[in-house]
Amino acid sequence: MTSDITLLVNPASGRGRGARAALPAARVLRAAGHSVRTVVGADEADVLRRAREAVAGGTGALIAVGGDGMVSLALQAVAETPTPLGVVAVGTGNDFARANGLPVRDPEAAARLIAGSLKGDGGAPRDLGRVAGGPYFGTVLASGFDSRVNDRGNRMRFPSGRLRHDLALLAELAALRPIPYRLRFDDGPERRIEATLVAVGNGGSYGGGMRICGDARMDDGLFDVTVVGACGRGELLRVFPRVYRGTHLSHPKVRVFRAARVSLAAADVTAYADGERVGALPLVAEMVPGAVRVLGVRGG
Structure with missing residues (x-):
């Protein structure tokens, strides 16, 4: 080399x-x-x-x-x-x-x-996700409530920084409604699910440590797909702080699916991958095993 x-x-x-x-x-x-x-x-x-x-x-x-x-x-x-x-x-x-x-x-x-x-x-081999026809991603592809908060924050001209995010979060909480998703995992049947958000995880966390897909591994060839079901505002506010510890995964409103290919469709929902805007649903996320070698990973 x-x-x-x-x-x-x-x-x-x-x-x-x-x-x-x-x-x-x-x-x-x-x-x-x-x-x-x-x-x-x-x-x-x-x-x-x-x-x-x-x-x-x-x-x-x-x-x-x-x-x-x-x-x-x-x-x-x-x-x-x-x-x-x-x-x-x-x-x-x-x-x-x-x-x-x-x-x-x-x-x-x-x-x-x-x-x-x-x-x-x-370097150690690590999987990557890829949006069909679009970018690779290393950690999480997010859609639903969290991506709508991002969308609203990006539209706001003031204030700046964390306060903008907090105001966008409050506005989206006030407008909270279940989102009708159509999901397909690998070659399985289409599932129609009302959800608050759907996160497709190659890595476990996004947003600086929110462990939305806390059990995801970057070397197993599969996504962990976290589906947070339809929640009211009060319930979402109780569940969401648990994301930082990953304990939300045991909540009855949360389900986790594992797949190498995930199709997502919903009206008026944008997806963000690794925190970057990808575009509107529908889209397909595909696993690319061993797509990159990452230097310095202990234990290979």
């Missing part, structure tokens, strides 16, 4: 943590004998273009420095290629890093693991 590797940097990630983290990470990797090239894109499209150019040019590894948004861009470039992925997680959520037991907000520790893995096992 070539010693030339590429750091893919989001300077805005975590209020500037991405740019600051690139320096100590690069220093550790250079000390381990690697030639490090840093790539900073002007916008998401430019970042993705540069990442794909690096992979096509034979870089020994693509290292995403930032949060889950930067990891998502990197995945589009390395998925189903021989190029391994490293993650220096310094964003807000960091769910992909957490799912793989990688350091969070410790760029030197992350870089040491990456360097050791490049010298040793070359």
Whole structure:
């Protein structure tokens, strides 16, 4: 494997943590004998273009420095290629890093693991999800109540930050209604289910540690699909805090299905994968086993 590797940097990630983290990470990797090239894109499209150019040019590894948004861009470039992925997680959520037991907000520790893995096992194989005709995703594809909160927050011009999300959440709670879904798992029959949300998990968490698909594994070739049934506002407010511990999975309104291919259809519902907008349902999510090698994963 070539010693030339590429750091893919989001300077805005975590209020500037991405740019600051690139320096100590690069220093550790250079000390381990690697030639490090840093790539900073002007916008998401430019970042993705540069990442794909690096992979096509034979870089020994693509290292995403930032949060889950930067990891998502990197995945589009390395998925189903021989190029391994490293993650220096310094964003807000960091769910992909957490799912793989990688350091969070410790760029030197992350870089040491990456360097050791490049010298040793070359990374551990991990599954990815893929939206048919669309992007790969590493953690969770979300639809329903949570995606409607995202939609509303994205439409709002003020306030900013966490307060915008909280106001969008309150507005969607006030408008809460069951969503009629049509779901199909693998080649099974179509199921018509009234639900609050449906989450398709390759990894276990989204939103910075909400364990919506808490038992999902990234190396078993199957999605865990969490279906939260029709809930009133009071019941949803009681159930939702349990998501951070994963104990919501035992609630009678929650069901979990396992499948390698999931078809979702519902009117006026948008899907988000790895926190990024994918588009309106209907869509099909397909498992791609072993689609990426992730550097630094302990235990392979």
